[in-house]
Amino acid sequence: MKIIEAKDYQDMSQSAARFIIEQVNRLSAPVLGLATGGTPLGTYQVLREDHARNKTTYKHVYTVNLDEYVGVSPDHENSYTFYMKKQLFDHIDIPLSHTHLPNGMACDQDAECSRYEALIERLGGIDLQVLGLGLNGHIGFNEPGTPFSSKTHTVELTQSTKEANARYFDSYDAVPSQAITMGISTIMKSKQILLLVSGEKKAGILAKLLTEEPNEDTPASVLKTHQDVVIIADSDALSIVKERGMAF
Ligand code: PGA
Numbered sequence: 642m643k644i645i646e647a648k649d650y651q652d653m654s655q656s657a658a659r660f661i662i663e664q665v666n667r668l669s670a671p672v673l674g675l676a677t678g679g680t681p682l683g684t685y686q687v688l689r690e691d692h693a694r695n696k697t698t699y700k701h702v703y704t705v706n707l708d709e710y711v712g713v714s715p716d717h718e719n720s721y722t723f724y725m726k727k728q729l730f731d732h733i734d735i736p737l738s739h740t741h742l743p744n745g746m747a748c749d750q751d752a753e754c755s756r757y758e759a760l761i762e763r764l765g766g767i768d769l770q771v772l773g774l775g776l777n778g779h780i781g782f783n784e785p786g787t788p789f790s791s792k793t794h795t796v797e798l799t800q801s802t803k804e805a806n807a808r809y810f811d812s813y814d815a816v817p818s819q820a821i822t823m824g825i826s827t828i829m830k831s832k833q834i835l836l837l838v839s840g841e842k843k844a845g846i847l848a849k850l851l852t853e854e855p856n857e858d859t860p861a862s863v864l865k866t867h868q869d870v871v872i873i874a875d876s877d878a879l880s881i882v883k884e885r886g887m888a889f
Pocket of ligand 1: 677678679681773775776779780
């Protein structure tokens with residue numbers, strides 16, 4: 642794993658956006674795996690600004706998102722579909738037909754999970770997967786204990802994840818209890834992975850993932866077994882790693 646230290650959130654966002662733009666410009670039909678949450682907001686802002694200023698085109702780009710809440714309609718403001726449109730898709734020239742998220746409203750969730758897994762394969766796999774890091778070490782919504790062999794599946798969200806996401810809802814009880822997420826093996830098949838980590842509250846889990854052997858209680862630790870992972874972390878997120886004098 643390659644670790645790049647960013648000065649702060651803004652610097653992390655700029656570096657991440659540069660990284661993504663490079664792939665978008667280099668590949669003829671890039672498949673980007675995208676993440677939601679607080680961490681990539683700044684990255685999407687830089688991508689929007691870059692598109693407006695430099696006319697970077699996304700007409701040839703395909704996207705697959707990591708996850709979507711179960712039971713939240715795509716046009717509801719708390720859905721990840723809504724988030725992606727608002728933060729990115731509505732501001733760049735990507736055809737909406739090229740953008741994909743799991744359908745959280747599917748009647749048959751197992752069939753939807755199989756469809757999503759097959760879709761990613763049909764697109765030729767993910768060239769670059771962007772990930773945030775959950776406070777409990779989750780990637781996508783793969784909570785601690787998820788088998789490394791998992792494919793796209795429905796998950797019960799843990800209390801820690803629901804608490805972390807309650808800030809986007811009226812109350813903790815309004816946070817959906819389930820989501821459909823790419824599995825860990827789905828994520829690991831990506832050719833390249835970009836993990837973004839920002840803020841002091843992520844310092845503990847980042848240090849844990851860097852020190853532990855890969856284990857299913859810390860889902861992100863699986864990334865140590867991938868051959869092309871780049872972590873862009875700001876100095877607050879790296880504070881414990883640096884305090885312990887760990888080399889990176
Ligand atoms: P955050 O979430 O970006 O909102 O901190 C990260 C995650 O839960 O994967």
